[in-house]
Structure formats: structure tokens, C-alpha cells
Amino acid sequence: MLSQLEGAMDAIIKVFYKYSGKEGNKYTLTKAELKNLLKGELGAFLKYQKDPNSVEAIMKDLDTNQDGQVDFQEFIHLVTALTIACNEFFVELLKNQGKL
Ligand SMILES: [Ca+2]
Structure with missing residues (x-):
């Protein structure tokens, strides 16, 4: 059975190939x-x-090798950037609520 994080990684890969x-x-x-x-x-x-x-x-922004396509390595940068932004938002929210 996949762990929670492994499941999340698996989901990211599956989403990419569903559209690619x-x-x-x-x-x-x-x-x-x-x-x-x-x-x-x-x-x-x-x-x-x-x-x-x-x-x-x-x-x-994502197409760093400028071939007019976004490969998985390029796509994962978007997921990373958005995940970091979500985390910052979440941490800020918890701080404001006095939970951190
Ligand atoms: Ca590319």
C-alpha cells in the first residue's frame, strides 16, 4: 500500500499523463x-x-528548454511553486489564528 506522500506523487504523475x-x-x-x-x-x-x-x-515560464512542449520535469516546477505558495498561505493562516 502506498503511503500518503507516495500516493500524492503517484497522483501527480497520473494527472500529467492523463493530459499529455x-x-x-x-x-x-x-x-x-x-x-x-x-x-x-x-x-x-x-x-x-x-x-x-x-x-x-x-x-x-515552464518551457525552460524552449521546445514548445512542457515535459514532466518542467511541469513539476509548477506543482512545486504552487505547493510552496499554498504552504506559505497555510502557515500564515495558522499564525494568525495563534496555532503556530
Ligand atoms: Ca519543454
């Missing part, structure tokens, strides 16, 4: 696949992006 397998290279996200992943899995995050070209900007 739709068109083109099965192991990378095209811009359309990235957009669908953001909409399907990070809807709240996308909703608070004020820039209407945010998918374009996110794609550009």
Missing part, C-alpha cells in the same frame, strides 16, 4: 493540453490569474 496523452508526444504537454490541465485540475488558480494570456505566460 491527448495529442502529439504522449510524454509532453502541448499548449492546449497544458490549458486543459490547468482548467481541469487547477481551476481556482487559473481563475485568479488576471492576465488573459496567462496560459501563454505559464507555458513560456
